[in-house]
Amino acid sequence: MDTKVKGCKELLNEVIDKDLCTLCGACTGGCPYLVPYKGKIVLLDNCTLSEGQCYKYCPRTYTDMDAISQQVFGVPYSEDELGTTKEVLIARSTDAQIKEKAQYGGTVTTLLSLALAEGLIDNAILTRTSEDKTPIAFLAQSAEEVLQGAGSNYMACPILETYNHFLKDSNHSLGIVAMPCQALALTKMKKEPPENRISINNVKLVIGLFCTWALSPDGFYQFLRENLDLPRVTKFDIPPPPANRFDAYTPSGKISFPLEQIRKFTIPTCAYCLDMTSEFADISVGSVEGIEGWNTVIIRTDVGAKLMEMAKAKGKLETDKLPPQNLAHLKEAALLKKKRALKEIIKRSGDKKNLLYVGLSPALADKLLA
Amino acid sequence: MATIDIDAPGTSQLFIGNEAIARGALEAGIGFAASYPGTPSSEIMGSLAPIAKKMGIYAEWSINEKVAMEAAAGASFAGIRALASMKQNGVNVVSDFLANLVIAGIGKGGLVLISCDDPSAISSSNEQDTRPIAKWLDIPLVEPGTFQEAKDMTKWLFDLAEKTGTLCMLRSVTRIAHARGNVKLGELPKKEQKAYFDQIHDLRNVMPTTFMPVPSALRHAFLHLKLDKAQEKFESSPFNYYVGPDKADLLIITCGSCWLYSQDAVKALKLEDKVGILKLGTLWPLPEKFVEKHLNKSRKILFVEEIDPFLERSVMEMVANLPADSPRPTFYGKRSKHINAYGELNPDLVIKAIASITSITYQPRDVEYGKKAEEFSKSSVPERSMTFCAGCPHRATFWAIKNALKLDGRDGIVTGDIGCYSLALGPAGFFQVRTMHCMGAGAGIANGLGKLGQFGFNQPVLAVCGDSTFFHATIPALINGIYNQSNFILVILDNNATAMTGFQPHPGTGMTAMGEPTKVVSMEALCRSLGARVEICDPFDLESTTATLLEMMAEGGGAKVAIMRRECELVRGKKEKPPYKVHVDPDKCIGEACGCDRLCTRVFLCPGLVWDKKVGKSKIDEVICTGCGVCTDICPQGAIIKEAA
Structure with missing residues (x-):
């Protein structure tokens, strides 16, 4: 395992060109050289630095899991399948407008709107589906703008570029809706704060999304274009198991594709990802198997707990307990992802001791591999 | 600048060679002059055009050299003395017409071609000697060795052309064309000229019979008779x-500027009484009797001439035909490797050749002194690489091209052409241009690349050309691309001037060589009429230019056109004040740190931006910055700030 920080050429050689890039955007936006374009990170010019922040914060370069966990949670990396948690529950928005647009329970939209309204943050970085149905990162400053980001299209979007675009003297307070890889990159930044861009302390809230894998904004988008009249699509959905399909909603009805057909557009790096529940977020949100219209919510930090409390107190969210069998299912799925990823990683490195980017304690690694 | 129309016979004027040639043409009573700009020939038309109206002559910048020569031939057919001037490449462009013109013959008005060669290719894409073209096409050829001769020969050549009935050619080189010397003036003719194409009598050369066309082979035979006469x-x-001396240890045979170098060399070696110089002004056909008369001056003959062994071979051919018992001298020159067959010559190189042949050692000065002088001169010359001017639209265009090609990710290729933008072969244009040949070749090559899809070729192809180059030679290649549906984008760098050669007007500028307003030929209307998709970009808008190029590349399909429209900064700067005042905020500039790594002064490389090593920040060189403001859009930290000036 190479733990050294290197430059952009190595990032290209070791991550981007090796199909390990998650398109999180952490390496882009902070310098003029690396830019995301159509599902790819492109190096526009030669940068001469032997150590770069691009390499340093990449969620696929070496990450000391205990160290970053210590940074956000004050404890080493948890052995729990769901990472460090304070509480796991289910929630849904009380706002009819949000519920209508939301993928499941509208919890993310509601929490972000609240954070903006209460002044916890003044800008939210999230993804929306653009006119042509490509994912696009954007900044929301109000509840109305946040609502534009409701719903998912399952394609990776380098939203951390938007964080990196904030200049170093900026005093905005930010909330970020992050995929697990993006939450990981942000945590690496919290551990060793970046230079020459907005302070990482200005990121006041990270809402993580559950993720099993993301689809390529290049290949999958081509597939969608070829198979759908995209401008007419109003919503995409991958219903919780056992549905096993991808749905596109149009005014004239739902068009479904078997999940197998679209799985080939998964970004290759997702196979090496251990994190299903955005373990490094303040609060993580996903669907709930069998309970339609609700979200599973994992509260992880004080920031997350406080926001959740506020949402409940102000009647923005209604909550309930996550049924034990659902929790068991969730843990099982999360553990399965970790085990599968580690197997893939070892297959790639060819060495049980070499877990590529994953800096796990040997004990935990052994436990997961058992 | 000297006025070539000064009416003061017998006085001396300081002229550059090109002005002397133009003056010679005036003294010869030309009525018509046509040219296409090209270094080192441009000042011939450059000095004729402004005074043309006053002198009652017609002068034009033609769209290319072929049309210039053909137009001049038209004037000759109607009895007007006419001149066409061009650089060496131009003669290649005209060569097809020339090959036919010499067979047909000229009209009643003398017709002269001036070819200015550029040894060492100081301002050229290639190094080429045009003297062999004269020999190849049977054109009487002269070459001036002094500024006075540049004028006198030009004048005399019109007489010769009329007397022989054939086109005559004067070859000049950079050091004659651009150096300055005294020229004693002759009379300027006062008579009015009348043009009339007498279709029977004036065509005696074109078709030497009033009854029926003469076969080409027979006319070729007539041409040889004309050459005999010349x-x-x-x-x-x-x-x-x-x-x-009458008997010399060494005889130098030379011509052109080498005549000057040869004199300097002999003088420096103090060999005036041992080395003789045979200076030739009329090179082809070789004045064999004259040369033969001097051949016995020495047993050793050195040919001093630039680029090709033209005199060397002509004299060898001649000697080979002398009677068997004639003296056989030893020849030195390019064949013996005493003189380079490439690059400019200078007195030092000639000295080296003479010293080597005569086995003398020559040390011009103390070696240490030479070293010191070199070091000193280096220390006082600022380090500069070839680059685009500050504020040049081409830099912005190639920035957009570079980024678009990188983002597209298919390893796209840029084929280049002739103009300032040829610099994009190097760092000025971020090494984007991959080919550079003759004018129009960029689009031509793109035609071929763009048809290789069936062989798995998927690289986008961009052909860049300037606005003047577009009119000169690119249009046929574009039409071919549209007709044959070749997949490339013609990127026209329209800076509204023939910038590299000195801002001469062209059909897109709405101005003639003589300063008259004229119709503007719209390149977009022309391209659209051909059926091409045409997009017009402002290269200073880097983001939208990049996006347009990306979208056009992604679209694929047949040939299309992207026009990058921004006036040459040197032209704009003469008319207007800078649009912005630009400065670097040192608090925001992060210099070499991660997040920039000196993008502006390491990659973008506008000379208006300088790297202050001491403080580790970039700054604006206010003397050089033209306030275009483009760098504010590339700075990742927003540290370069522009304010409306």
Whole structure:
């Protein structure tokens, strides 16, 4: 395992060109050289630095899991399948407008709107589906703008570029809706704060999304274009198991594709990802198997707990307990992802001791591999 | 700048060679001059055009050299003395017409071609000697060795052209064309000229019969008779002479600027009484009797000429035909490797050749002194690489091209052409241009690349050309691309001037060589009429230019056109004040740190931006910055700030 920080050429050689890039955007936006374009990170010019922040914060370069966990949670990396948690529950928005647009329970939209309204943050970085149905990162400053980001299209979007675009003297307070890889990159930044861009302390809230894998904004988008009249699509959905399909909603009805057909557009790096529940977020949100219209919510930090409390107190969210069998299912799925990823990683490195980017304690690694 | 129309016969004027040639044409009473700009020939038309109206002559910048020569031939057919001037590449462009013109013959008005060669290719895409073209096409050829001769030969050549009925050519080189010397003036003719194409009598050369066309082979035979006549005149020409002892250790045969280098070399070696110089002004057909008369001056003959062994071979051919018992001298020159067959010559190189042949050692100065002088001169010359001017639209265009090609990710290729933008072969244009040949070749090559899809070729192809180059030679290639549906984008860098050669007007500028307003030929209307998709970009808008190029590349399909429209900064700057005042905020500039790594002064490389090593920040060189403001859009930290000036 190479733990050294290197430059952009190595990032290209070791991550981007090796199909390990998650398109999180952490390496882009902070310098003029690396830019995301159509599902790819492109190096526009030669940068001469032997150590770069691009390499340093990449969620696929070496990450000391205990160290970053210590940074956000004050404890080493948890052995729990769901990472460090304070509480796991289910929630849904009380706002009819949000519920209508939301993928499941509208919890993310509601929490972000609240954070903006209460002044916890003044800008939210999230993804929306653009006119042509490509994912696009954007900044929301109000509840109305946040609502534009409701719903998912399952394609990776380098939203951390938007964080990196904030200049170093900026005093905005930010909330970020992050995929697990993006939450990981942000945590690496919290551990060793970046230079020459907005302070990482200005990121006041990270809402993580559950993720099993993301689809390529290049290949999958081509597939969608070829198979759908995209401008007419109003919503995409991958219903919780056992549905096993991808749905596109149009005014004239739902068009479904078997999940197998679209799985080939998964970004290759997702196979090496251990994190299903955005373990490094303040609060993580996903669907709930069998309970339609609700979200599973994992509260992880004080920031997350406080926001959740506020949402409940102000009647923005209604909550309930996550049924034990659902929790068991969730843990099982999360553990399965970790085990599968580690197997893939070892297959790639060819060495049980070499877990590529994953800096796990040997004990935990052994436990997961058992 | 000298005025070439000064009416003061017998006085001396300081002229550059090109002005002397133009003056010679005036003294010859030309009525018509046409040219296409090209270094080192441009000042011939450059000095004729402004005074043309006053002198009652017609002068034009033609769209290319072929049309210039053809137009001049038209004037000759109607009895007007006409001149066409161009650089060496232009003669290649005209060569097809020339090959036919010499067979047909000229009209009643003398017709002269001026070819300015550029040894060492200081301002050219290639190094080429046009003297062999004259020999190849049977054109009487002269070459001036002094500024006075540049004028006198030009004037005399019109007489020769009329007397022989064939096109005559004067070859000049950079050091004659651009150097300055005294020229004693002659009379300017006062008579009015009348043009009339007498279709029976004036065509005696074109078709030497009023009854029926003459077969080409027969006319070729007539051409040889014309050459014999020219050769006869050359035998007694005052432009050929010998300087030196009756019996010499070494005889130099030379022409053109090498005549000056040869004199300097002999003088420096103090060999005036041992080395003779045979200076030839009329080069082809070779005045054989004259040369033969001087051959026995020495047993050793050195040819001093630039680029090709033209005199060397001509004299060898001649000697080979002399009677068997004639003296056989030893020849030195390019064949013996005493003189380079490439690059400019200078007195030092000639000295080296003479010293080597005569086995003398020559040390011009103390070696240490030479080293010191070199070091000193280096220390006082600022380090500069070839680059685009500050504020040049091309830099912005190539920035957008570079980024678009990188983002597209298919390893796209840029084929280049002739103009300032040829610099994009190097760092100025971020090494984007991959090919550079003759004018129009960029689009031509793109035609081929763009048809390779069936062989798995998927690289986008961009052909760049300037606005003047577009009119000169690119249009046929574009039409071919549209007709044959070749997949490339013609990127026209329209800076509204023939910038590299000195801002000469062209059909897109709405101005003629003589300063008259004229119709503007719209390149977008022309391209659209051909059926091409045309997009017009402002290269200073880097983001939208990049996006347009990306979208056009992604679209694929047949040939299309992207016009990058921004006036040459050197033209704009003469008319207007800078649009912005630009400065660097040192608090925001992060210099070499991660997040920039000196993008502006390491990659973008506008000379208006300088790297202050001491403080580790970039700053604006206010003397050089033209306030275009483009760098504010590339700075990742927003540290370069522009304010409306």
